[in-house]
Every structure is written in structure tokens, then in C-alpha cells.
Amino acid sequence: MPMKIATWNINGVKARIDNLLHWLEEAQPDIACLQEIKSVDGLFPRGPIEALGYYVETHGQKGFNGVAILSKLRFDEVNRGLSGDDEDAQARFIEGVFSTDKGALRVVSLYLPNGNPVDTEKFPYKLSWMERLERWAQDRLALEEPLVLAGDYNVIPEPEDAKNPEAWVGDALFRPESRAAFRKFSHLGFTDALRATTQEDGIYTFWDYQAGAWQKNNGIRIDHLMLSPEAADRLSATSVAKHTRAWEKPSDHVPVIAELSLGAA
């Protein structure tokens, strides 16, 4: 049975716990990467998630940001925080290492900075964070292991990844600098899991709460699973759990799932 690895920006784990539990039972991901948990580690509602058979590792902070990895596989190793800037206190990165029947598997849950407004320090912070991630990823590629960089990248890679691309011109999610930085992962050898399995347009992972964006299908694709060559070799399928956006009290993002031909150790 393939291993299901998912990413979902849940926009507040406390407000979303019922939806999260429902989706875990329904989708049965082996590893689920969460972003925007908006919780400190001590207040993360781990009990009901552990009751479903998941190990839980979090990297949270008060009020906003925060990432987590839920896994049916035991964690061999956990690393919190992205290297390259000791002054950066924002909780946006957690890495888990697991044992599979094919050896080590590394999975990162990342929440890339939004970067708006672009005329503030937020935009250079986004670009420098992307450079740090690229340096980190380049180091990891030398291991020649299956590695999945899963998360909310806050980048619309191509015009085809937005219902109304013209509305995003100038936005930090669609600025040429952001898109170029995202392309560097492809140049390094990473594969966009969704694009590797479909050329279909109109696949989105985020619809704003405002202005009836969901009802108008005014979405964008900004949640991505980027696969190292060793992970891409084993990619068998991807899917987007679009139906969760229509649930009561939805996140503004939906889960994206990649299936890899890997088994438990």
C-alpha cells in the first residue's frame, strides 16, 4: 500500500480540530503536515489526534504561524526551525525523519512567509527565507534520500495556478522574484508532485474567505509538495481534498496529498 503524505494549512488548530479529525479518519494519511496551527506547543490538542494512532510533533508560537507533523510512523528524528538566521524566531519549519522499507524518509512541514505588503520588510523576509530554504534543501539533496518539502509556499507558480491571475499581479504571492525563487527548487532537482501527475488547469488549494471567492471558484494553487529525485521516483498519485472547503467552519486552504510507493519499516 502506498504511503500517503499530505499538507494542509488548517488556519488555527483549535478552531479546526473537528474538521481535522474528520479528515484524518476519512483520508487516512500516513503523514500529515500542518501549517498555521496558531498555537503554542503546550496547548496543541494532541490527545484526540494521538487517539487516532498518530505521533504528534509541533513547532508552534503564540497567536500565528506554527507548523506540525502528524505521523503513523514513529519519528526517528525531529528538527525545528530553518537554519541560516539565528535571529528568526518565527515558527515556520519542522522536519521529521522516518524509517521505511526502503530506508530513511525525510518530510518537512513548512509555512513560507506571505510577503505582503511588498513595500515593507515582509517581502525581503520572504525572499531571504526562500534562499535559506534553498540552501538547506541543497544540503539535504546530497543525502540522496526521499525528501518531501510539503507546505504552504505562498507562491502561485504559474498563471494557470490562479483563476484570475491578473488580480495577483504585484502581489507577493505572484511577484516575479517569488516565482523565480520557487523555480529554483525545480532547478535543484525537486519535482512539484501535483504538476508531475496532471497538466490540468484550474486546480486550486486556497480560496479566500472574502468576497465569495469559494462560490466563484476564485482560487489559487499555493500549497505544494516538492519531491527530491528519490521521492519523485516513487510518486504514484496526487489528489486535492477540495470537498473540505465546503465543510462547516472550513480552513481557507484544502489538503493536498501525494502517494509514494514506500512502506513501513
Added chain:
DNA sequence: ATGGTAGTAGTACTA
């Protein structure tokens, strides 16, 4: 339509 909606934590902030 320089608004609109939502989460966290308890009044701005982030997106």
C-alpha cells in the same frame, strides 16, 4: 467596493 472574513487571545496583529 482601499472593503471584505477569520483565528488567536483578550486588542491588535496576521493573512
